[in-house]
Amino acid sequence: MTSAPRKFNRITPDQRKLALIEATLALVGEKGVQGATVRAIADRADVTQGLIRHHFSSKEELISAAYDHHMTTLTTLAQATVDPTADTARSRLAGFVRATLTPPVVDQRSLALWAAFLNRVQQDAAMRAIHQRTYMVFRDHLEGLIHAALTESNHPAPQDRTRRLAIACNAVLDGLWLEGGALPNLFTPDELSEIGLASVGALINIDLKQKAE
Incomplete structure (x- = not known):
C-alpha cells in the first residue's frame, strides 16, 4: 500500500525556511535537540527530507x-x-x-x-x-x-x-x-x-x- 503524495503549498523560499525552523523548534521543545531528526522535522513540516536539504546543508545548520x-x-x-x-x-x-x-x-x-x-x-x-x-x-x-x-x-x-x-x-x-x-x-x-x-x-x-x- 503506497502513501498518498505530499501536497506542497506554493510559498516563498523564506516562508518555507521559516516553516522548517518552526517545525524544528516545536520538536526541540518536545523531545530536545536529539529528537529533532531530519525525518521528524520533515514529518512535522509535511515535506520531504530532500526539501529540507535544499534549504539547509545539514541538520546542524537548521x-x-x-x-x-x-x-x-x-x-x-x-x-x-x-x-x-x-x-x-x-x-x-x-x-x-x-x-x-x-x-x-x-x-x-x-x-x-x-x-x-x-x-x-x-x-x-x-x-x-x-x-x-x-x-x-x-x-x-x-x-x-x-x-x-x-x-x-x-x-x-x-x-x-x-x-x-x-x-x-x-x-x-x-x-x-x-x-x-x-x-x-x-x-x-x-x-x-x-x-x-x-x-x-x-x-x-x-x-x-x-x-x-
Whole structure:
C-alpha cells in the first residue's frame, strides 16, 4: 500500500525556511535537540527530507538557524512592546524592563527551548557565535537605554561604566526571566517586573517605578 503524495503549498523560499525552523523548534521543545531528526522535522513540516536539504546543508545548520530565530524573537518581542515615542528615556528603559519580565517574553516554552539548546551552545562553535551575537544585541540595546536615562537625569557615565551597568542589569533580568519561565505560578502578576524595575533602578540609581506606574 503506497502513501498518498505530499501536497506542497506554493510559498516563498523564506516562508518555507521559516516553516522548517518552526517545525524544528516545536520538536526541540518536545523531545530536545536529539529528537529533532531530519525525518521528524520533515514529518512535522509535511515535506520531504530532500526539501529540507535544499534549504539547509545539514541538520546542524537548521538547528543553528532555529536557535538564532528563537533568541532573536525574544529580543524583538521585548523591543516591540516598548513605545519608542515615550516622553522620557527613563520611561523607555522602564518599559523595556517590564517587557523583558512579562509574557510573551517570560514563557515556559521559551525557557524550555533555551535550556534544550544550552548544551549544544557549549559544544558547537557556530551555536556559541549565535549566542554571543544575540546576547550582545540585547545587551547593547539595554546599554543604550541606560545611557540615555543617565544622561537625561544629569548623571552621564563614561562608556566603560555604562557597559558594566548593562552587564549587571542584564544579569538581573536573565535571572528573573529564568525563574519566571521555570516557576510561573510562584509569582503574582507583575511581581517579577516590579522586582526588575527596583533592582535595575538601584543599580543605576534612578527610580524607574516612578514613571512606569
